[in-house]
Amino acid sequence: MKTMYTILGLMFFLALSSCENFLDVNENPNNPQDAPISGLMTNATYETSLNVQAIGSISSHYVQYLASPNPAGASDIMDASNYSGLWFDLFNVMTDLTDLMQKAEEEEASHYLGAGQILMALNLGMTVDVFGDVPYSEGFDFSSVTPVYDVDRALYSEVFNLLDQGLQNLTGETAVSLDNDDFIFNGDVSAWIKFANMLKARFMLHTKGTDAYNAQEILATIDNGMMSNEDDATVVFFEQRFNPWAQDAIDNENLLLGGWISTQFIEALDGTSYTTMDPRLSLMIGATDDGEYIGVTNGAGRGNAPEQGARSTLIPGQYYTSEQSPLLIATYAEQKFIEAEVALESDPERAYAAYLEGITAHMDMLEVSGDDKMAYLNNPEVSMGATSLTVADIMKEKWVALFLHPETWNDARRFDYGYKDMTLPENLNGNLNGQYIRRLAYPDNEVSRNGSNVPDVTLLDRIWWNE
Template identity: 75%
Template sequence: MKSIHIRLLGLLLLVGISSCEEFLDVNENPNNPEDAPITGLMTNATYETALNVQRVGSTTSNYVQYLASPNPASASDVMDPLNFSGTWFNLYNVMTDLTDLISKAEESDAGHYLGAGQVLMALNLGMTVDIFGDVPYSEGFDFSSVTPTYDDDEQLYAEIMRLLDSGIQNLAGSTTISMGADDFIFQGDVEKWGKFANVLKARFMLHTKGTGSYNESELLAALENGFSGNEDDASVTFFEQRFNPWAQVAINNANLLLGGWISTQFIEALDGTSYPTVDPRLGLMIGTTDEGEFVGVPNGEGRGDAPEQGARSTLVPGQFYTSELSPLLIATYAEQKFIEAEAALSTDPGRAYAAYLAGIEAHMDMLEVPQAEKDAYLSDPSVAVGAQALTLDTILKEKWVALFLHPETWNDARRFDYGYKDMTVPANLNADLNGQFIRRLAYPDNEVSRNGQNVPTVTLLDRIWWDQ
């Protein structure tokens, strides 16, 4: 464990140094993994991948209105262009390590490490493409060019699928070295890695539903080999020396370092305002005011004349998402069931409805909702709509709740044209968005200054290839 802490400390030092002296984001490898053993690369890649999910989610949670800034017209809330050099660095840092892990695994015939590395590469590359669009990949990791070209985002999706298919094949084959405690996600359980790869394959295929490359039968076939229940969820559990990042947000907020304030949109979707029934998960996910009420912050408006603490709902320490040792969720059985529900909706409403209910139940079980409250919610007419009345709106609303704080919901929101009930653009919206929701992140300042001749010229309204 000490080696991981040393690597993390080194990463923090590098980030600090970068404010004084530019480093080459894509074409340098600050961790020098050429000298790292394959086990060390695996530990760092699994741990940092989970953190990358949270890092991206911390940005997108304002866009999908889980969170809202307590300050009016805050840049994150009103969808201003921001500098995501840190996010870019963290994604490429992991992919650089994974490039070396994959190379070492091939040299050693370590098939299981190879397969896991390919799955993690697909995930990190997919997250990068989904938020930025075209990005360097084919010239991104061999250090042959200081100004790598940008690959087309649609072609990169083909590479993501190739990586996942190869990963599934290698995980099912032989290996000279077995994974174990160096794997922070599944502790060396190769069967779970295979299930995880299939869930990711379905996730990324679902993004393409509005394109000519979408294949419903292939997506549903992947899910047949996916998770069997919550016990298969892909996550990283934290330890005493490093808290779950959402727990740190909640702790910081309690100490008046403001963050993790809850959007009015999220609260009203669960408290009986936007939908007919009160969702018992609400109090297990966020805190109340000092008066014991759930009161949100309207995105873009800030907290108004409320005092800093106690008059608005926030993330609070000690809940499922915010305990110090809480897991960071990468992919879950609940998500899998909602993917299945959406994919099957048009051709097999019965299957879609069963999957929809199973997704809600899986999330409630994760939060340990009491059985009576779970049964009451699942039997409420606004939830138990029946197979023939099930709609995409209903599925995606429940998926939005079940994937709280997860970046995948921004992909759903864009595919859905932000069509959630009562979701409106924030107050004080970035004027350049012309009254519309944001569609992508701006390319990082470090990348523009270093590799500007290759960085695509885009606006925050330009859509990536699957969001047409």
């Protein structure tokens, strides 16, 4: 049923978008000038998931999930690439959400308003996390073609304000109820409330090490968050539009190279960097034609293995790469690792239980067999006990569980890229002076259009929470 509504909703919104993009000085009598909140919700939930994936496709090279098969690939070497498309997609969704929230207020549709505020918080937070200062206060009223840039820390306050307002609106009365136009939770308000609390914990964790950090507040927020994998925030794809990671895997089979796996990721799971063999490896990536798992060194390319099948890649049909696989926006597994990190200092027992539950949740997601799961969890290198658990242990398991997700780049920057055996890529961008990238460059079209307001930063300048 969800797939049916997904197809119908997208057909409606794509038709609407084609009308809106029809450039004519005369008014088109068939052009619906005022999109309803239902259509806006359909588009916003769907496009938000694609924004998550789009950032993940960039950052997966920075955190060494993926590697380019070609030497000195731009993402691998952390070059200053032009991400104008990503910028447009993020602001396009936030523009639609601005309209949605305005219409929801007018119609007293408090639950639509609450969901819209949560999605705005997520998209704004992701935009700040990768770019830093961005236009917001003048970004959506079209009062200026050269909107000012708001400070990243102030925008984080707005993220938390939006989440709090969203929670308040979701718990009140509404004149219009959410329905299947919501591609994430199919109108389940209780799931939206859990999701909002989970996101609040995620963004509060980013502030660790700053005066804004409050561990007890995060733990209290988590208590109202997700309770199991059933609460994961996902968008499921359909026959007319494949999951983008599935498309990468299919393209790779057809020699359109992409989705090659970093040596770093494989060696973290195959018993090289750690003594424990992780049973998730074969469920997340493909083996070579010889049945081995061999990665590509970031920045170096595939070297002396030019033939397809000589290196591991994303392959069709696995959990992350099936045509109708869900795109993961936020998961229970991620929330448990947030809890583990936050609780570690004050309550090691709670931290350890959350750490083990995070591993279990991810293994259950991938349908790891019971025997393999228990063998892994019973290994002393994994189950080291509450008194021996470290932040590094938590971050390693979270890195595995958030495969291909952009949140890992936030973790990596907070953790100073301190994953075991992670090294700078070969042929590193010389402007980085032997250091890891800390942000994306502002896109070329924004510099040319609004250059007087674009901050003068480099790839080494840190987002406020990472200073």
